[in-house]
Every structure is written in structure tokens, then in C-alpha cells.
Amino acid sequence: MNALLLISALAFAQAVPHDHEHLHSEQIGRVSFQTSCSPQAHAIFERGVTWLHSFEYEQAEAAFNEAAAADPSCSIAHWGAAMSLYHPLWAPPTKAEMERGRAAVAAAQATPAKTEREREYVAAIASFYRDSDKPDHKTRALAYNAAMAEVHRHYPADREAAVFYALSQIAAGTLDNDPNFTREKDAAAILNAVLKEEPDHPGVAHYLIHGFDYPPLAELAVPAAKRYASIAPDSPHAQHMPSHIFTRLGMWDDSIASNLKSEAAARELMKKKGFVGASREELHAMDYLAYAYLQTDQEAKAQQVLGDLSRMQKVDEPIFSVAYAATAIPVRILLENRRWKEAAALQIPDNVLKLSPLENFRWGQAHIHFGRAIGAARSGDVALARDEVGKLKAIEDTLVVPSGTYDWRKQVSIERQIAGAWTTYADGKKDEALSAMRAAADLDDATEKHPVTPGNILPAREQLGEMLIEAGRPADALVEYEASLKRAPRRLAGLYGAAHSAKLAGDTAKASRYYAELADVTKGGEGKRAEVVEAREAAKLAAR
Known part of the structure; x- marks a missing residue:
């Protein structure tokens, strides 16, 4: 793996910024995708591909439809529209997206592409949408992955085929749950080969970040993380994505800078669209911002993020990332600051709850009950804590996890077990509580977080360390804190606990x-939190 890091580092270091001269002066990177379309349609099509590689799906779909209108024989443009509706690292398409995707495939097949290569691209995405009312998402995703493997094999010099196949490998890797990250490593080798030829390709940097977005691999993506934002400055997602790696490594200042840029880019994009409201990307960046501010003792800035959230009335795309941010940010701020009574009484404004349909994302509702349960248990209100744990259990029991999708039910279970353990501890059953918390920590360690979140609202093993401290077992607590810091380095609570x-x-x-x-x-924080005061005093004494 060190060789992968060296290749990426050298290639990104040697990359020379370009002017990114595209239609409408959009600075979103460079791609080269050969087509049989008219010159006008081809230029618009390539713009769509460039947006697609940064997961700016709405802009991508619009560009592909524009290309199809400019040249009705440009069959590959319909392929692009179908690709814009398949979000391999996010969530399965909604029913409406699935219908539009099938329609785009049908349009591509109704006017067969002029080249065999383009027809194979269409056939690959068709394998995902085919009989979509029958096979589960995992089956369809793996079918697409296998089809793209064939496209890549048939056209080894086609760098776009290589990049899209690499993305499908990363997506398939999330379904494998392989501790050796075999598919991700294969994708990295493919992407690094393309990187040598196309240093301004947005997909290469983007997908290297996603492929290495795991604790054991995150360091390998630092060069890509530091490069991606400059490749596509007009993409809010490109500005945000580096913070996935920065967060994994506890590089908080870099994460903050990344997400401030993402916020600004998202707001600018909403202005261009004429949309009076927030962007899904803005909320996603806000959650990462709040998390980083909390780790660096910048409470006023975290509160500013919460204030911005509380004033929001509507969002451009009320998808899962909006549901996550809207429910996680208020809970994070209270629990990280140990404001237990406020957490127990938590009420999120109705306008915030309405930003995204929580009935479709019940794990978002679970965050709220988790915050209340922890707050109640830690402030001694055992009855309320039990009631909130019961609500978590009800959500857990009713969540349905389709095959091949992220297991949010397991995440709710982890939250329920953490809250249940603290409730049991508050009830005086310390040994039982410690056993329950250890089980939660073991489950948490065996479960990978979803890319939508910078991290669990409270890491279970960190909570085990805190419970051991309270139980008078500091040596045992230190072991748990150190283990937690390996998965979530440089967390304020983890460092203080250790x-x-x-x-x-x-x-x-x-x-x-x-x-x-x-x-x-x-060091750049407010210095008011007791943990920070204690750390600074200890550091001063050690320096004498």
C-alpha cells in the first residue's frame, strides 16, 4: 500500500493547474470522453460527465438532457442521464429516480449508439435498471459492476471506462464488507494509472478519497484530498470531499477550511439556480463543520452552525444527507459539551425537522431519542431515559434494510445499546452496564460508518472508557480510550479521557x-471547557 501512496503523492504533486476552460466558465475539472455526437452535443456531454464525477447529479442530468436535445442521435447522452440517477455510494434510487433512469435507458436503446463502445456503456447501465422491480439493489449494483468490468476489459485504453469501473469496484466493496479492502485497492491501482495521464480528472481524486475513506487506509488519500478541491472549485461536493480524509485523521483545521469552502460554493450554486433556500451540500458541510469545531474547542462557531440550521426553511434536495445533518448537529453539540439536562429536554424546531422527510429516514429520528436518552441517563432521570431507549428500540424494530444498502438498523442498535448501558448504570447496576457498553463497543468496532457522517455522535468504545472512569477503573479505561483513538484520532473527548x-x-x-x-x-479554541483548561495547565507544568 505504500507504493499506492507514493504513486498518488507524486502524481498529484506534479499536477499543474489549468484554466479549466469549459462551457459557462465552470471550473469543475477536465475529462476526455470520446463520443459519436455532434461537436456541440459532445462539448455539453463532457460537461455532464465532469459534473457526474463530482456527484453533482442534478447539474449532470441537466447537461446530458441538453446534449440529447442538441443532437437527437447522441444516444450516449441518455446513458449519462441514467447514470445521474444511480448514486452508487449514497443510497438506492428512489422510485421516481428509478423510473426516470429506466426511461433514459429506453431512450438510449431506441436510438442505438453509432459505435459498439457506446452501446456497451448503455448496456452496462441497463444491467442496473433491468427488472428493477424484482432484483434487490445489491444484485443490480453487482450486475453493473460486472458489466463495467467487461467494458474496461474490451477498451483498456479508454480512461473513462477505467474510472467508472473503479467507482463500481468501490461501490461493490461497500457491499462486500471485506476487511482487506480488496476491491478498493484494485480501484486505487486503476485510478493511479489514469492519474498519470489526467491529473485534472475530478473522478480520479474523488474516488481515491472514497476508496481510502477507512481508518486503516485514510493516510493514503491525503494527496488526493489536498488536490481535489483545486481541480473542481465550482463543485460544492469537491470542496467538501477532502474533509472525509481530514476527519478520519483528525486534521481539524483542514476539515474546517474544506467545509467552509463547500458551504460558500453551495450557496453560490443556489444563487445561480435561483433557489431561495439551502443546498443539500451546505447541510452536509455544516455537519462536518460542527463536528470539527467541537473537537477544536470552538464552541461559538459550532453554535453559529446550529443557528444557521435553525433558520433554514427549505432545501433543494431533501435527501438522506439533509436528514442526517438536521438531526445530528443539535445532538452532537449538546452531548459533546456534556449538557445533559438540555439534551434530555431536546426539541428540534419544526422547520428543521421538515427539511427532509424523517418518516423516510427514521434513523434520523433515532438521533433525537438518543440525545434525550443519554441526557436523561447522565442527569439521573432514569424513567425518561428508559422511555427514550424504548423509542429507540421501536425504531430499530421497524427499520427495514434492503439487501445491498447501508445497515442503518445496526447504527440505531448501537445508539440504543449505548443509551441503554448508561440508563442501567444510572440505575445502579454497574457491572451489567459495563457489560452492555462493551457489547455496544464491539458492535461499533465491527461496523463501518456511512460516508454521510463525520463520525458517530458518541463512539461506543469512548463511552466504555468514560464508564470505566466513573466506575473507578482508570487503567482499564485508558485501554479503551486508546483503542477508540485509533479509529477516531484526535477527538477532544478521546484525548481528554486518555x-x-x-x-x-x-x-x-x-x-x-x-x-x-x-x-x-x-490551541485555537476558546479555552473555557474544563477539559481544555486542565490540558493546558498540564502542558505548562510539563514544559517547566
Whole structure:
């Protein structure tokens, strides 16, 4: 894997910025996709492909439809429209998206492409939409993956076929749950080969980030993360995506800078569209921003994010990322700051709850009950905590997880188990509570987070460490905190917990090291939180 890192680092370091001269002066990167369309339609089509590689699906679909209108014989444009409705790393298409995707495939097949290569592209996406009312999402996604493998094999010099196949490998990897990341590594090798020839290709940088968005691999994507935003500055998603890697590695300042740019790009895009409201990308960036501000002791800025959220009335696309941000941000801020009574009484404004249909995303509702349950348990209201845990269980029991989709039910189960463990602890059953929390931590460790979130609202193993501290077992707590920090490095609560437990356990060397790291992480913060004050005092004493 070090070879992969070296290839990516060298290629991105040698990349030279270009003017990105595209239609409408959009700065979204460069692609080269040969077609048999008219010159006018071809230029519009390539713009659609470029948007597609940054997951700006609405703009991509519009461009592809424009290309089809400019040249009715441009069959591959309908392929692009169908591709814009398949979001391989997000969620299965909705019923409406599925119908539009099938219609786009039918339009492409009704006017067969002039080249065999283009016909194979159409056939590949057709394999995803074929009989979509029967096979499950996983079956269709793997069928598309196999079809793109054949396109890539038939046309090895076609770099777009390589990039789209690599993306399908990453998507298939999320379905495999392979601890060795075999498909992701294969995708990285393909993408690095394209990178040498097309350093301004937005999909290459983007998909390297997604392929390495796992704790053991994240460091390998740093060069791509630092390059992607400059490749496509007009894409809000391109501005945001680097923060996936920065968050994985605890590079909070980089994450904040990335998401501020994403927010600005999203707002500018809404102005261009004439939409008076928020963008889904803006909310996605806001969740990552709030998370990073909380880790760096920038409470006022986290509250500003919450204030911006509370004033929102509507959003351009009320998809799952909107539901996640709208429910996670308020809960994060209260729980990370240990404001237990406020969390127990949490009420999210109706306008915020209406930004996305939570009846379709019940795991978003679970966040709210999780916050209330933790707040109630930690403030001693066992009855309320039990009631909220019961509501979490009801959501968990009713969630249906289609094959090949992310297991949100398991995430709700983890939240329910964490909240249940703290409720049991508050009820005086310490041994039972610790056993329950350890089970939650083991499940959490075995479960990968969804890309929509910067991290769990509360990592279960970090919570196990905190419970062990409260139970008077600091040496055991230190073990759990250190394990948690491997998966979620440089978290404020994790660093403080490790430092404090090491201090209580008499391990002065580790205590000093973790206090120093916490002081460094929060050096630009407000310095009001007790944990930060303690870390700074310890760092000063160590420096004497």
C-alpha cells in the first residue's frame, strides 16, 4: 500500500493547474470522453460527465438532457442521464429516480449508439435498471459492476471506462464488507494509472478519497484530498470531499477550511439556480463543520452552525444527507459539551425537522431519542431515559434494510445499546452496564460508518472508557480510550479521557503526552471547557 501512496503523492504533486476552460466558465475539472455526437452535443456531454464525477447529479442530468436535445442521435447522452440517477455510494434510487433512469435507458436503446463502445456503456447501465422491480439493489449494483468490468476489459485504453469501473469496484466493496479492502485497492491501482495521464480528472481524486475513506487506509488519500478541491472549485461536493480524509485523521483545521469552502460554493450554486433556500451540500458541510469545531474547542462557531440550521426553511434536495445533518448537529453539540439536562429536554424546531422527510429516514429520528436518552441517563432521570431507549428500540424494530444498502438498523442498535448501558448504570447496576457498553463497543468496532457522517455522535468504545472512569477503573479505561483513538484520532473527548485516565492510573508519561496533544488540538479554541483548561495547565507544568 505504500507504493499506492507514493504513486498518488507524486502524481498529484506534479499536477499543474489549468484554466479549466469549459462551457459557462465552470471550473469543475477536465475529462476526455470520446463520443459519436455532434461537436456541440459532445462539448455539453463532457460537461455532464465532469459534473457526474463530482456527484453533482442534478447539474449532470441537466447537461446530458441538453446534449440529447442538441443532437437527437447522441444516444450516449441518455446513458449519462441514467447514470445521474444511480448514486452508487449514497443510497438506492428512489422510485421516481428509478423510473426516470429506466426511461433514459429506453431512450438510449431506441436510438442505438453509432459505435459498439457506446452501446456497451448503455448496456452496462441497463444491467442496473433491468427488472428493477424484482432484483434487490445489491444484485443490480453487482450486475453493473460486472458489466463495467467487461467494458474496461474490451477498451483498456479508454480512461473513462477505467474510472467508472473503479467507482463500481468501490461501490461493490461497500457491499462486500471485506476487511482487506480488496476491491478498493484494485480501484486505487486503476485510478493511479489514469492519474498519470489526467491529473485534472475530478473522478480520479474523488474516488481515491472514497476508496481510502477507512481508518486503516485514510493516510493514503491525503494527496488526493489536498488536490481535489483545486481541480473542481465550482463543485460544492469537491470542496467538501477532502474533509472525509481530514476527519478520519483528525486534521481539524483542514476539515474546517474544506467545509467552509463547500458551504460558500453551495450557496453560490443556489444563487445561480435561483433557489431561495439551502443546498443539500451546505447541510452536509455544516455537519462536518460542527463536528470539527467541537473537537477544536470552538464552541461559538459550532453554535453559529446550529443557528444557521435553525433558520433554514427549505432545501433543494431533501435527501438522506439533509436528514442526517438536521438531526445530528443539535445532538452532537449538546452531548459533546456534556449538557445533559438540555439534551434530555431536546426539541428540534419544526422547520428543521421538515427539511427532509424523517418518516423516510427514521434513523434520523433515532438521533433525537438518543440525545434525550443519554441526557436523561447522565442527569439521573432514569424513567425518561428508559422511555427514550424504548423509542429507540421501536425504531430499530421497524427499520427495514434492503439487501445491498447501508445497515442503518445496526447504527440505531448501537445508539440504543449505548443509551441503554448508561440508563442501567444510572440505575445502579454497574457491572451489567459495563457489560452492555462493551457489547455496544464491539458492535461499533465491527461496523463501518456511512460516508454521510463525520463520525458517530458518541463512539461506543469512548463511552466504555468514560464508564470505566466513573466506575473507578482508570487503567482499564485508558485501554479503551486508546483503542477508540485509533479509529477516531484526535477527538477532544478521546484525548481528554486518555489523559485523565492515565493520570489517575499513575502513568504520568502517557498522561503528559495526551494532555499535550489535546492542548495542541485546541490551541485555537476558546479555552473555557474544563477539559481544555486542565490540558493546558498540564502542558505548562510539563514544559517547566
